[in-house]
Amino acid sequence: MSSENRYTDYDPWAWLYNESEAHLACRRFMPSLKKLLLPHLPKGAEILDLCCGTGQLTQQLLSGGYRVIGLDGSEKMLHYARENAPNCQFILGDARSFEFPSTFDAVICTDSALNHIMSLEELKSVFRNVYNVLKEDGLFFFDLGLGKRYSNIPVNDGELKNEYAWTVGETYNSEEKTGTFTITIFQPSPEKTNENLPKPSFDLPAIKRSIYNNFLRFVKPATLLQLVDKNWHSSKITFSVKPYSKAEVEAALKEVGFTSVKVYNFRCKSAASKEDKYAYFVAEKLHNELSFLESRPELIGVNNKI
Numbered sequence: 001m002s003s004e005n006r007y008t009d010y011d012p013w014a015w016l017y018n019e020s021e022a023h024l025a026c027r028r029f030m031p032s033l034k035k036l037l038l039p040h041l042p043k044g045a046e047i048l049d050l051c052c053g054t055g056q057l058t059q060q061l062l063s064g065g066y067r068v069i070g071l072d073g074s075e076k077m078l079h080y081a082r083e084n085a086p087n088c089q090f091i092l093g094d095a096r097s098f099e100f101p102s103t104f105d106a107v108i109c110t111d112s113a114l115n116h117i118m119s120l121e122e123l124k125s126v127f128r129n130v131y132n133v134l135k136e137d138g139l140f141f142f143d144l145g146l147g148k149r150y151s152n153i154p155v156n157d158g159e160l161k162n163e164y165a166w167t168v169g170e171t172y173n174s175e176e177k178t179g180t181f182t183i184t185i186f187q188p189s190p191e192k193t194n195e196n197l198p199k200p201s202f203d204l205p206a207i208k209r210s211i212y213n214n215f216l217r218f219v220k221p222a223t224l225l226q227l228v229d230k231n232w233h234s235s236k237i238t239f240s241v242k243p244y245s246k247a248e249v250e251a252a253l254k255e256v257g258f259t260s261v262k263v264y265n266f267r268c269k270s271a272a273s274k275e276d277k278y279a280y281f282v283a284e285k286l287h288n289e290l291s292f293l294e295s296r297p298e299l300i301g302v303n304n305k306i
Contacts, residue, residue, distance in 0.1 A: 006094035007073035007116060010053070012237050013183055014076035016166060018054040018084075020159055025111045026056040029143075035268045036282055037106060037141040038064070045105035048133060050095055050126075050142075051113035055081030058088050071098055095126045100133040107134060109142040115149075115241045118178065120248060127283075128256040136287035140258070141280065145243045148276040150179035155222040160212045163187070165228045167221065170241075179241045186232040246275055258283040 049058045052070030061068045070090040072078050078090045107130045117123045130140050150172040158167035165186040172179040216223045253261050263271040264280040271279050
């Protein structure tokens with residue numbers, strides 16, 4: 001598939017995502033999947049991991065006995081995914097245009113990946129593709145930043161490592177209802193890492209890194225800018241994002257055929273009608289009028305051992 005027809009923006013920072021964010025995302029989403037999705041799937045269910053990234057979550061599902069196929073638009077992300085989940089099939093493709101037979105018991109799309117879809121029409125295309133590949137009674141689990149998710153924050157997270165550091169900041173245009181987030185990566189200058197030269201010591205004191213990563217990161221993330229080695233060079237990568245309202249998402253899902261849509265907050269509780277920052281969605285492709293989730297209320301809230 002031509003790079004012009006797929007989402008390739010994550011290529012430049014695939015290595016960093018693999019080193020850092022992917023592990024955090026895996027820890028965030030496995031508990032949610034265990035609570036909201038996996039208890040409702042048959043043993044050995046077939047799952048499509050849409051926008052699978054570097055495959056850490058894919059591997060967790062494989063280890064739990066599920067059959068998983070991963071799809072992502074970034075060739076470099078899939079390079080790491082094949083290392084992290086060597087027994088999984090990974091496919092280079094775009095969420096807006098993929099096609100498979102209707103063989104999946106579930107489709108998942110995590111880490112706000114769908115906020116990179118920049119129009120409601122294209123989001124409907126994703127939903128339609130997902131609907132088409134699901135079996136009857138199949139489930140679609142995804143998370144999404146809603147209308148008030150994004151704001152203007154120069155630094156809202158970061159990490160300080162021995163070999164590199166990074167920060168992320170975001171902007172939001174309330175009139176256009178679009179935003180950006182920018183990753184700033186700090187690394188030793190290339191000329192100072194030449195293997196033919198004596199290797200200088202770039203190691204920041206371990207205690208300084210520990211204090212930032214375990215405390216300051218969560219209360220004063222911009223402190224990293226004061227702690228990072230002043231001799232390191234920086235580079236920036238900016239991504240566009242678009243939030244959607246809960247009502248827009250529910251309507252789009254139902255327009256393509258999903259007739260049962262459940263919405264949950266970040267605590268995996270039923271989302272209030274005024275929820276406007278972040279939500280999990282579980283949509284079902286119904287075989288008949290009675291939803292599988294509604295017909296098996298005893299399963300709701302049961303944790304699946306994985």
